[in-house]
Amino acid sequence: MTDAPPGGLRPLALYVHWPYCARVCPYCDFNVVRDRGRRQEQAQLASAIVADIAAHARLTGPMRLTSIFFGGGTPSLMAPVWAAEIIAAARAAWTSDEALEISLEANPTDAEAGRFAGLRAAGVQRLSLGVQALDDASLSFLGRNHGADEAIRAARLAAALFPRLSLDLIYALPGQTPEAWTETLARAADELGPEHLSAYQLTIEPGTAFHRAVGRGRFTPVDAELAAQLYEATQAVLERRGFDAYEVSNHARGAGARSRHNLAYWRGWAYAGVGPGAHGRLDLDGGRTATAAAPGIADYLAAVERTGLGWGGAGEVLTSQAVAEERLMMGLRTEEGAPWSALAALSLTPSHPRVQALAEAGLVAPGAEALRATRAGRLVLNAVLERLMV
Ligand SMILES: C[S@@+](CC[C@H](N)C(=O)[O-])C[C@H]1O[C@@H](n2cnc3c(N)ncnc32)[C@H](O)[C@@H]1O
Ligand code: SF4
Secondary structure, three states, X not given: OOOOOOOOOOEEEEEEEEXXXXXXXXXXXXXXEXXXXXXXXXXXXXXXXXXXXXXXXXXXXXXXXXXXXXXXXXXXXXXXXXXXXHHXXXXXXXXXXXXXXXXXXXXXXXXXXXXXXXHHHOOOOEEEEEEEOOOHHHHHHOOOOOXXXXXXXXXXXXXXXXXXXXXXXXXXXXXXXXXXXXXXXXXXXXXXXXXXXXXXXXXOOOOOHHHHXXXXXXXXXXXXXXXXXXXXXXXXXXXXXXXXXEEOOEEEOOHHHOOHHHHHHHOOOOEEEEOXXXXXXXXXXXXXXXXXXXXXXXXXXXXXXXXXXXXXXXXXXXXXXHHHHHHHHHHOOEOOOEEXXXXXXXXXXXXXXXXXHHHHOOOEEEOOOEEEEOHHHHHOHHHHHHHHOO
16 A cells, blocks of 8 residues: 555654644744643643553554654744653654654744753754744744844754754745845855755745735735746755755755655655644554544543544545545655556556656656656646646
């Protein structure tokens, strides 16, 4: 069903969602809540996550844990002792791969930087730092609770403390020129020491403050032509600095710097999701099962209390067509592409007329083993997927 590597225990990635944020950013539609300092609730949540991990292990049986990813929200607001307990629970639940990757998303404020050493001691090896921009005007537009100097300080400290550092940046801010974006990217790559960069195009998500602001005419999102220029500038600047674009928004300095956790998603491997609103994909007796934990903190705590699992034990068994569609959607985001063997339920082959037509348009490259999107294809990925999945 999935193209996981043969031999030994089946691989498993673990996603841990920590929903608290010091301030909710106007563009963000992740499952987040404002951190009001409710330590007791947070301690309960950490304990519930530990219990949820143990319940997942009873369900999956023995597996090889290849990555743990603390995402959010802002897991750098988590007390390091809870991160250590969650890591210990995961290591006890499954067999740790010798190259187990442990990543954590952090915001670059001085207060959080003060916790970096504790998070490193708890076992985090890879920090994914949300610097977003390197000038105060852009950070203020994005509603961030830190300035550029603070972000740079946090990045330098993180580079010194953690063996692996990734930076998140957002581009396509209104009025941003390719020159200004190029300068930001070049500074991030040259001066802050990351092995990995995620460059996300600003998207205006329904339900966010930015969506309301655009509706009221406060600002206009950049048009498709400028967005494409900014995307091309991203590829060019980072390629020159030795980063390969191994996924639409992700760039790594060499294969060892790629995010093993995200690769598990993009390759269709199994992953468990714990914490409010976390999603998972497990291979259970009924087949590939989609899980979704209760998004609200109180509901999540109640579900774990009742059933052990944050998703209450009622997952959705996916059809082989749905599994193949996910594999296609995820695989085409990456340089590796989606293997033909995983696309059989969609009847897609190298000689399929729809594949041929997209290849002639320069949007996909059908190889012997896998279907890949070209760089031009990745820029219009949704349109490519629509044509392949009709
Ligand atoms: C879940 S957030 C967590 C990171 C951390 N809390 C922070 O803000 O630095 C992961 C990343 O998603 C990106 N992101 C979130 N909403 C976005 C949007 N609407 N458009 C583009 N990027 C977005 C940001 O770059 C952010 O760092
Ligand atoms: S971007 Fe990060 S800090 Fe801002 S609301 Fe989203 S998760 Fe929280």
